Amino acid sequence: MTPILSTRILSDQQKSKLLKQGFSITEIDFIQTHSIEFELKNIGDLLLFTSQNAIKSVLQHPKKDSLKSIPCICVGEKTAKLLSKNNWKVLHYEEYATDLGNYIKKHCTKNRITFFSGNLRRDVLPNVLRNNQISHNEIQVYKTILHSEKVNSPQKAILFFSPSGIQSFLQQNSFSDEIIFCIGKTTAEEASKHTKNYIISEKPTIDSLIECVITHFTE
Template sequence: MAENIRILSTKTLLSNQKQFLLNANLSVVEADFIETKSLPILANAQINEALIFTSQNAVNTVLGFENIEDLKAKKVFCVGLKTKALLEENGFQVEAYTGYAEDLAEIISLVYADSSYTFFSGNLRRDVLPEKLKEAEISFNEIEVYETILTPQKMTSTGSANGNSTFDGILFYSPSGVESYTKQNKIADEICFCIGNTTAEALEHHTKNIIVANQPSVENVIIQCINYFSRKH
């Protein structure tokens, strides 16, 4: 692979994730374009028969809930393999999981419609899951347990805070990450690698140079990036 291919990750990677890119002779700059903040859960909050999680952030907040052992006795439905793993590592039994919220809503509607649900969400969550549950007349309530905060910053390939971006590729992991990045940066010829379809949809307003991961994971975003530049160079 040619040298001096410059990649921006719009969040700080784990050391082994970054190493994959470095091993492929890619130059990597990391910057966090969003932050998350846990919100308190009221002790008297209504918790229904089954639980829904669509992110690891929601799981991490709920793990601090004072009645956490009571929650572990409930059926859990979630989006994402890593969300599932985090739940199971902490004693939850995951009844079903999918890669996308739309698919989870469909499974619940078709197979588990008789249960009532509590959806633990963030402030910038998409409307798809709750809307589909409402359409299917599924009984549920929603508790907002974390806040996503945009942290836009002007980027260059050296990570400095001025000038124009000169990256060859940008890694995006959420629609909010796209929103934050594009507040202070334009996308020109960079190839954008996305964790999933919803992130890609957010990017379509800014570029046509979009590659979507085969699986909605950070690792697969990295693999797509490495594969693309290996073929190209």
């Protein structure tokens, strides 16, 4: 068995793929997200989401239905699917915030954008909005908390799903000779500050990351 650490809890289906290929899996949630109270005010004519966590938090608001008529742009295919599933119109999505920023600069300069964010959000999109003088406001709707644990058993690989996950892991652990698998370029940027021994999944999705791990160890 090849021991690997996942820094978030996987679904049964995701775990099954790895178990069938001879991996033994340790799962620890190194970050926790919590919805917070917020007010829906000064809402623009275009909504911006960069994570599913933001959508889930907005869906808990008693006045959520007042937002459903406003179109959205977002980061991530899964984020777009969750918006569509909940009856929002998704005008456009990109897999990375940098690419969505380029879209905003080309197509959204006349909009009033409301960005639903978390406390550890990156500055990429706020900088695009400010630097291009695009009318916008930001509403923080969830909180990410680093939840570090000491990992004592040696691992062949560690799976990371966000820059925050790496930061949390390194609070009580360090990298040695494990292969670090990253869910996309943004997470890989954080990994590169601490190790050269990292691999980026083809797409920034959990399924793609799992395929990447399987391919690496079975080929």
